[in-house]
Amino acid sequence: MPLSVQTRREKQKAELRSELVEAAHKLVQEEGYEGLTIRKLAKRVGYAPMSVYSYFADKQDILFALAEDAFETLAQRIEEHPSDDPIEALQAVMTEYAAFGLGNPNEYRTVFMTEKTRPPGGKTFAEMHEANPAMKVLISRVEACVAAGKLKGDPRAIATTLWAVGHGTISLLITFPFYPFGDPQAFVKRMCDFALAGLMTQDMPPLTETPPNC
Amino acid sequence: MPLSVQTRREKQKAELRSELVEAAHKLVQEEGYEGLTIRKLAKRVGYAPMSVYSYFADKQDILFALAEDAFETLAQRIEEHPSDDPIEALQAVMTEYAAFGLGNPNEYRTVFMTEKTRPPGGKTFAEMHEANPAMKVLISRVEACVAAGKLKGDPRAIATTLWAVGHGTISLLITFPFYPFGDPQAFVKRMCDFALAGLMTQDMPPLTETPPNC
């Protein structure tokens, strides 16, 4: 069965879109993050500035696309740090996650620090969460810890707790770079150890359901 | 001794500056933090847009001023909730901090989730740390816990840990309102209890100094 007209067009559209993403990536690499502007991006691929909006809803959408790429490589990097000890494997997730956030603060801000009234591409947040390779690795490694008896409680609740602690740590470092946190790496390690030590001695019940009045 | 000419002028300047801060505060409350623009702010106080730059280096500087105000009112609210049990007093700090953030998400975003790349008014970050009233209350209550033998370790390190956990919790709730965290109050309480329980069984060494090569 040959490609229908619509699918061919959609494929073409996807190609142009990824061409734009690639150009955006290069712009960021060459001129830094603030060097990425719609006008430069359009000129780079030979379009008028407003044509970019045929492929991305707005600039955030472009940043989301960049972030998706980054998360994929993050997941790869995490998986390059396996361990027989499930707790050490979890530590590796936190460490690589922190390295990603501190190394790509703008992507991190875009994904985790700007209000998500509108998830990208019409995805649900749950879907977005599932589709995030890095988060999938986190949950699976938490499940490994629970299975090994190292942690007790609901894996999703444990993962969410780790997320909150890690996110608090990283976002504070990003937002207040002049605050006396000391060495960022050391601060991250301290918070990571603190959270894991707490989780190893406490039981995490599942998250309560949202009351039905919302 | 009468005021010298310079000091009188400086006082006038400070008055105009705080008038601008007040107007900025109202703008944020009324229209959200994206409603705060230089032009609106200038119009509100009857100046030309560029005149704002006589009192603030840039928009970030305005946000810093708002942050200082917010820290002060937060400290006041905290001190309205004392307790004989030092741990309960600490819990009150966390609860008030969370209530402040969840009750004023726009202000919270402005103050705690907008990048602060440069310390305000040429202050050292250590000075900024000391001058922060909310942090001072938090640290003093942590010190009370340490003195009472309820917590062990460096008070500033413990306080920073609590801040990171609290901030992570609140900023996630603000940023991902549709994520199934469950009831926000319950999630806050869970994270607060988790952090305090961890701190009661762990020792917190002082934060490492930033290496001298920076």
Place this chain on the structure above:
DNA sequence: AAATCTTTCCGTACATGTACGATGCAATGT
């Protein structure tokens, strides 16, 4: 083949932060 509809592309326009420099006034020096 013609008409209609859909999608893609872009020209124009507006609000924003802020760099640069002019203008006028007050303080200071001679």
Place this chain on the structure above:
DNA sequence: ACATTGCATCGTACATGTACGGAAAGATTT
């Protein structure tokens, strides 16, 4: 008294994200 200097104020200008609507091209229907 006059010149100079410094500073508060602001007019203009530029790059930016993006809303709006038009134009052009292609697909679909009649």
